[in-house]
Amino acid sequence: MARRSYHQYCALARTLDLVGERWTLLLVRELLSGPARFKDLQVGLAGMGTNLLSDRLKELVEAGLIEREDRLYQLTPRGRELEESVVALARFGAPLLGERSAQELWRAEWNVVALQYAFCPERAKNAEGVIEYRIDESCVQAKLTSGALETAGEARWEPDVVIRADGETFLQLAAGELDPKNAEEQGRLELIGSRRLWRTSLRVFSVAR
Amino acid sequence: MARRSYHQYCALARTLDLVGERWTLLLVRELLSGPARFKDLQVGLAGMGTNLLSDRLKELVEAGLIEREDRLYQLTPRGRELEESVVALARFGAPLLGERSAQELWRAEWNVVALQYAFCPERAKNAEGVIEYRIDESCVQAKLTSGALETAGEARWEPDVVIRADGETFLQLAAGELDPKNAEEQGRLELIGSRRLWRTSLRVFSVAR
DNA sequence: CGGAATCCTCTTCGATACTG
DNA sequence: CAGTATCGAAGAGGATTCCG
Numbered sequence: 001m002a003r004r005s006y007h008q009y010c011a012l013a014r015t016l017d018l019v020g021e022r023w024t025l026l027l028v029r030e031l032l033s034g035p036a037r038f039k040d041l042q043v044g045l046a047g048m049g050t051n052l053l054s055d056r057l058k059e060l061v062e063a064g065l066i067e068r069e070d071r072l073y074q075l076t077p078r079g080r081e082l083e084e085s086v087v088a089l090a091r092f093g094a095p096l097l098g099e100r101s102a103q104e105l106w107r108a109e110w111n112v113v114a115l116q117y118a119f120c121p122e123r124a125k126n127a128e129g130v131i132e133y134r135i136d137e138s139c140v141q142a143k144l145t146s147g148a149l150e151t152a153g154e155a156r157w158e159p160d161v162v163i164r165a166d167g168e169t170f171l172q173l174a175a176g177e178l179d180p181k182n183a184e185e186q187g188r189l190e191l192i193g194s195r196r197l198w199r200t201s202l203r204v205f206s207v208a209r
Numbered sequence: 210m211a212r213r214s215y216h217q218y219c220a221l222a223r224t225l226d227l228v229g230e231r232w233t234l235l236l237v238r239e240l241l242s243g244p245a246r247f248k249d250l251q252v253g254l255a256g257m258g259t260n261l262l263s264d265r266l267k268e269l270v271e272a273g274l275i276e277r278e279d280r281l282y283q284l285t286p287r288g289r290e291l292e293e294s295v296v297a298l299a300r301f302g303a304p305l306l307g308e309r310s311a312q313e314l315w316r317a318e319w320n321v322v323a324l325q326y327a328f329c330p331e332r333a334k335n336a337e338g339v340i341e342y343r344i345d346e347s348c349v350q351a352k353l354t355s356g357a358l359e360t361a362g363e364a365r366w367e368p369d370v371v372i373r374a375d376g377e378t379f380l381q382l383a384a385g386e387l388d389p390k391n392a393e394e395q396g397r398l399e400l401i402g403s404r405r406l407w408r409t410s411l412r413v414f415s416v417a418r
Numbered sequence: 419c420g421g422a423a424t425c426c427t428c429t430t431c432g433a434t435a436c437t438g
Numbered sequence: 439c440a441g442t443a444t445c446g447a448a449g450a451g452g453a454t455t456c457c458g
Contacts (some may be wrong), residue, residue, distance in 0.1 A: 004429080004450095008258065010316040012238055012295060012322060015302030022431070029221055038440050047216065049432045054441055071440070085223060085301055088294040091223030106218040113221060190271070213431095213448085232451070247421055258451050263422060333432065 003059070018063055019082065023090070027056055028082050031066065033062050033109040033140075033153025035074035044107050080153050081118075091117035092206050106145070108135035108167060109153045113190065114174075115142050118205040119149045127199045127204055132159035144204070161193035161201075174207070212268070223291060223414040227272055228291065232257050234298070237263055237284070237291050240275065242349075242362025245281035245418075253316050253336035292325075300326035303416055309380065317360045323383075324351050327414040328358045336413055338406045344379050353413070361383035370402035385415070 006013040019025055023045060030036060030044045041053060057073060060066040065079035073080075090113050098105060110149065111133060127144040132155070143150040143157055165173070169188040172178035183189035191198055215415045217224040228234055232254060239245060250262060266282060274288035285320060294313070298322040299322050320342060333382075336353040341364070352359040352366055378397040381387035389411065392398035400407055 006235065007310075007311040007313050008235075009306065009309040010235075010238075010319045010322075011299040011302035011306055011326065012319075013235060013302070014305040015222065015298045016234060018302075018305070020229075020234070022229070025225060025229070026222060029219075047432075049305075049434090050441065051433095051443075052431065081301055083296040084295060088297040089224045090220040092290055092294055093220035093222070093227075096223040096227070097218065097220055100218040104216050104218040110219045110221075113219075115228075119416065240430075241448095248419085256451075258420075258453095261450065 015085075019060075019065070021056075023052065024056055025062070025082070025086060027053070027060070027125055028065075029081065029110065029113055031075045031079070032083055032086065033112045034156075035072045037071055037073070041073070044105075044109065046105055046153065048203060086113060089117045090114070094118075106167065108133070108138040108170070111135075111140045112151045112153045115140070115205060116149060117138070117153050118207050120204060120206055121147050121149075124149070124200075124204045124208075127197075127200045129160035129194065129200075130157040131197060131201050132162045133170070134162060134164040136167050141206075142201070144200075158194065161191065161195070161197045164190040164192070165196065224294075228274070230265075232261065233265055233269070234291075234295060236262070236269070237274075237288065238295055238319065238322055240282065240284045240288070241292055241295065242321045243365075244281045246280055246282070250282070250305075251320065253415060255314055263362075272286060277380050295322060296325045299323065301308075303327075313382070315376065317342070317347040317349060317379070320344075320349045321360045321362045324360050325350070325358060327416050329413060329415055330358075333358070333409075333413045336406075336409045338369035338403065338409075339366040340406060340410050341371045342379070343373040345376050351410070351414075353409075368402065370400065370404070370406045372407065373399040373401070 005017045019028065026045055027041065030041050035158060038053070038057075042048070042050070050145065056066070057066060060079070061068055065082070066073055066074055067076050094117055124144055124174070125147050128146065131142045131144070133140045133142075138153075139155050141152045141157055141159065143152075151164055165183070165188060169178065169183060173180060173183060173189070179188065184191065212362055214226045214227070228237065235254060236250065239250050247262070247266075251257070251259070254262060266275060266277070268289070270277055273285055274291070275282055276285050293308060303323075303326055311403055316327065333353055334356050337355065340351045340353070342349045342351075347362075348364050350361045350363075352361075374392070374397060378387065378392060382392060382398070389398065393400065
């Protein structure tokens with residue numbers, strides 16, 4: 001059974017033949033946070049049948065976008081090239097994030113993508129350092145180096161500042177509904193390390209541009 | 210009948226809820242060339258059922274990404290914001306464009322996207338002018354202004370150079386299988402206007418980067 | 419001509435149950 | 439835990455017909 005194809009000699013169509021099916025780009029998003037197991041993936045892809053997840057993983061391993069080592073899945077360098085597309089699509093969708101409905105899932109790891117579309121290079125010219133977000137049980141890092149950004153969904157670098165909050169607090173801060181100063185005074189936000197880098201981060205990451 | 214949704218509070222998921230279904234991004238690609246009628250769209254979306262095309266158009270009009278004036282469909286400014294994502298996805302797919310199989314469709318208008326992912330801003334610092342590609346019956350324009358690129362799938366600006374070729378010739382040139390000089394000597398490629406801008410274009414548009 | 423609606427078949431998806 | 443198997447539901451694809 002051959003995969004369904006658009007049969008077009010077009011770069012966009014070729015990409016969509018590969019990753020355009022339902023769930024596939026969300027699966028890539030999950031792996032942009034770092035290597036994951038089947039079970040981990042299921043959490044961020046709630047509603048996706050296990051058979052479908054299994055099939056997709058096989059297809060993407062076959063296509064050379066994912067590699068499997070023992071029971072750990074991760075993106076290959078080629079697979080990681082999808083990051084640019086994922087971030088572009090997410091940037092388009094950012095204005096659509098209004099209220100969060102009760103039935104909607106949210107995971108702190110998704111900030112690995114959110115940080116990237118919220119990043120303003122022109123405001124980060126002289127920003128340097130590693131910012132670590134500890135939200136609920138998760139850890140997301142942003143590494144700033146001379147106007148460029150790298151992100152990770154796990155503790156990969158030594159942090160210069162650690163920001164700790166629960167998910168609800170973090171979402172309110174991101175939405176601009178809660179003032180960082182107030183949050184800290186209320187004890188809902190804890191800072192360890194460089195306050196200067198923290199203030200820089202508030203300037204550098206901004207959804208409204 | 211509510212639209213299917215991923216039910217995730219995530220910018221990527223929100224975008225895919227809107228344009229992640231089969232054919233939708235290819236439909237956007239078609240409209241990136243300029244306004245089109247139902248019949249025109251069917252040509253570039255061969256294999257898509259008329260009912261499906263009709264449904265998708267309605268959904269996208271509803272979502273504010275497309276507007277319909279009389280019988281002409283075109284992207285709204287918000288819809289045009291998808292260009293960045295479409296180009297990023299196509300850039301990813303460019304290395305997958307190997308041989309063109311016999312059953313695969315190709316349309317010269319798709320170069321509106323191809324020119325954008327092939328564009329190297331750093332090589333176009335001092336490039337200025339409008340390049341017009343006349344391939345078979347179609348017209349695609351590229352407007353260079355101080356390191357930036359605009360494209361159109363129709364005659365929108367006064368061209369500084371017009372390049373005329375048939376589709377086969379153009380594909381061979383793009384693939385690097387045919388030397389521009391040879392093509393011209395063989396009469397398969399015709400140039401009218403600024404030869405200097407033509408040479409610039411060869412440097413500025415390059416798939417291998 | 420430019421679509422919209424219907425009908426029928428086929429594929430894919432989604433949920434659950436089951437197995438190594 | 440990491441999948442595989444199964445089956446009903448939903449969506450896609452193609453032909454044809456209807457309508458203004």
